[in-house]
Amino acid sequence: NAGVTQTPKFRVLKTGQSMTLLCAQDMNHEYMYWYRQDPGMGLRLIHYSVGEGTTAKGEVPDGYNVSRLKKQNFLLGLESAAPSQTSVYFCASKRDTSYQETQYFGPGTRLLVL
Amino acid sequence: AQKITQTQPGMFVQEKEAVTLDCTYDTSDPSYGLFWYKQPSSGEMIFLIYQGSYDQQNATEGRYSLNFQKARKSANLVISASQLGDSAMYFCAMREPAAGNKLTFGGGTRVLVKP
Numbered sequence: 001n002a003g004v005t006q007t008p009k010f011r012v013l014k015t016g017q018s019m020t021l022l023c024a025q026d027m028n029h030e031y032m033y034w035y036r037q038d039p040g041m042g043l044r045l046i047h048y049s050v051g052e053g054t055t056a057k058g059e060v061p062d063g064y065n066v067s068r069l070k071k072q073n074f075l076l077g078l079e080s081a082a083p084s085q086t087s088v089y090f091c092a093s094k095r096d097t098s099y100q101e102t103q104y105f106g107p108g109t110r111l112l113v114l
Numbered sequence: 115a116q117k118i119t120q121t122q123p124g125m126f127v128q129e130k131e132a133v134t135l136d137c138t139y140d141t142s143d144p145s146y147g148l149f150w151y152k153q154p155s156s157g158e159m160i161f162l163i164y165q166g167s168y169d170q171q172n173a174t175e176g177r178y179s180l181n182f183q184k185a186r187k188s189a190n191l192v193i194s195a196s197q198l199g200d201s202a203m204y205f206c207a208m209r210e211p212a213a214g215n216k217l218t219f220g221g222g223t224r225v226l227v228k229p
Contacts, residue, residue: 033217040221042205042207045216045218048216050214100164102164103161
């Protein structure tokens with residue numbers, strides 16, 4: 001049982017390049033989330049999904065796209081990377097709507113855009 | 115408007131002493147949840163404790179307790195008997211019913227435990 005995994009762990013991009021971050025969970029969770037964390041700050045929600053085939057915008061969605069074609073995977077895409085997207089990206093998942101249950105976080109992907 | 119506010123950017127605490135981390139929140143929804151997470155230097159987010167808005171008693175989990183004052187909209191984390199391994203960033207977060215039960219995070223408090 002690996003929990004939430006993220007690929008890659010670290011990546012350097014040049015401005016204008018594209019990439020996809022992969023989040024995978026093996027807990028059969030319905031809800032999945034992508035957050036970004038900038039230095040010295042808390043996490044901010046980029047996009048989220050409440051089930052397979054669904055996606056919705058979070059607090060800071062501009063410049064990102066997502067897809068949830070399979071329940072266990074949530075992909076975050078950067079079509080044309082910008083230096084402002086240099087950040088640490090966290091994926092999280094949650095089983096259902098129960099209030100007290102925490103989100104389970106992946107280890108993070110550190111992205112540097114030059 | 116900031117929904118979660120952590121006013122202490124950093125704190126020192128002596129090993130074996132208790133420390134209180136402040137968190138205030140803002141919401142008009144009567145139903146919400148409050149979480150605390152620990153982020154050590156390795157970067158992972160570790161869930162510590164949860165308090166629901168309708169919970170009558172303050173939450174406790176081992177050395178962690180949450181001082182929940184609903185009328186004042188505060189949810190302070192108390193760490194008792196601090197250990198060197200408690201040195202980390204600590205984040206307060208709030209869950210509201212909207213937006214897929216997303217979490218809104220505060221800016222965090224860095225705790226450094228001195229031997």
